[in-house]
Ligand code: NDP
């Protein structure tokens with residue numbers, strides 16, 4: 001039976017979602033992220049109505065600020081191009097804005113805002129003092145020379161440098177932005193600032209002041225999270241057949257860790273298609289192709305004569321026990337979810353941000369597939385970014401094994417927090433609701449303490 005408290009909470013949440021739609025036309029990814037978050041908070045608002053009185057959710061969906069700017073640069077032939085740069089500084093209740101930069105032609109205000117909004121909660125789950133932000137540009141890094149990448153990132157930094165700093169806003173990488181791009185930004189920022197502020201960026205090269213394990217941390221963390229989920233079912237990653245979408249920073253290290261723990265990774269993809277080998281893919285060869293040669297995934301066939309490349313079709317048609325979507329948002333839809341269930345998948349763990357559509361998630365959950373939401377499962381990357389900030393401030397550097405130990409503990413803690421919040425709010429087993437409630441509570445309590453701002 002629906003209680004009055006429940007009705008009040010539902011109508012409050014629906015009202016906030018409607019306002020978000022009205023105030024932010026044409027931002028479908030942003031509504032999707034807000035909707036998922038807001039719906040799972042109904043049980044919390046029922047029990048703790050003062051969050052509604054303090055208008056916490058209304059305040060959270062409105063970023064502190066959204067910065068957009070022109071990025072003009074010239075290519076190797078002297079032709080001038082103009083791109084758009086973005087940084088959303090969403091919420092700094094618990095620490096400086098923190099989140100990646102994405103360079104991809106699809107980047108727009110909606111994408112940046114969905115990522116920035118989710119980042120608030122992901123960062124809160126790590127229990128480190130980092131707020132939520134995100135940014136990027138509609139610049140396409142594919143096929144660009146190192147010098148073009150350098151000129152673009154310098155121009156991007158000429159403007160962004162005014163808004164960031166180790167205690168203000170600390171960018172890192174995301175799609176299309178890795179160590180090369182971050183190090184160029186560090187160089188230009190240092191020049192503009194006239195000071196060596198290492199902690200203004202994370203994901204730096206090791207000699208530039210980066211942390212060991214930052215490169216591996218998101219992918220490894222997602223697999224550590226999967227281990228926690230499976231442990232709960234008295235199962236393990238060992239012996240499982242795994243598929244991982246993408247072949248980028250997250251995907252490569254999710255595959256590496258899964259193989260290290262005794263799984264067989266039978267398929268992975270990139271934007272051109274997917275590769276498959278029933279007996280297992282050679283992850284070091286894929287790393288060579290994607291990280292060193294910067295080529296498309298079909299080149300893998302030169303290394304492995306038993307593998308096949310599928311330009312048509314979707315990776316989710318491959319039979320597996322565990323699926324890790326690690327490429328991009330909304331890459332796994334309801335039809336893909338049906339196919340996975342038909343093929344006997346037992347768990348889906350999101351390495352990417354919002355890779356599964358709402359309908360896909362519903363279908364998976366209704367069919368008893370264990371689901372690891374991105375906000376929790378891919379938080380290992382930003383968690384190690386916060387460890388990089390800590391090392392930069394203290395000027396003390398930790399070993400790979402020390403950081404790996406901390407990452408394992410952080411992922412286990414995120415799992416525990418999410419599972420126990422789900423239990424406490426009567427949605428046991430639903431890690432999406434659990435993660436959302438635990439993260440929201442942490443930020444909301446600080447916002448209440450800090451007053452109406
Ligand atoms: P990268 O740019 O390193 O890699 C992205 C990979 O996904 C590339 O291999 C790309 O292909 C592939 N890809 C893109 N679109 C598609 C598609 N439609 N189908 C199949 N493959 C596709 O990015 P990251 O690995 O850093 O990021 C991946 C995801 O993880 C994003 O959602 C990001 O927001 C999220 N994330 C990243 C973190 C990080 O620390 N880097 C932390 C937490 C989340 P191609 O090589 O052909 O371009």
Ligand code: 2IT
Nearest residue numbers: 099100172173174382385
């Ligand atoms: O989505 C993410 O968490 C990231 N791209 C990493 C952010 C960070 O600041 O390390």
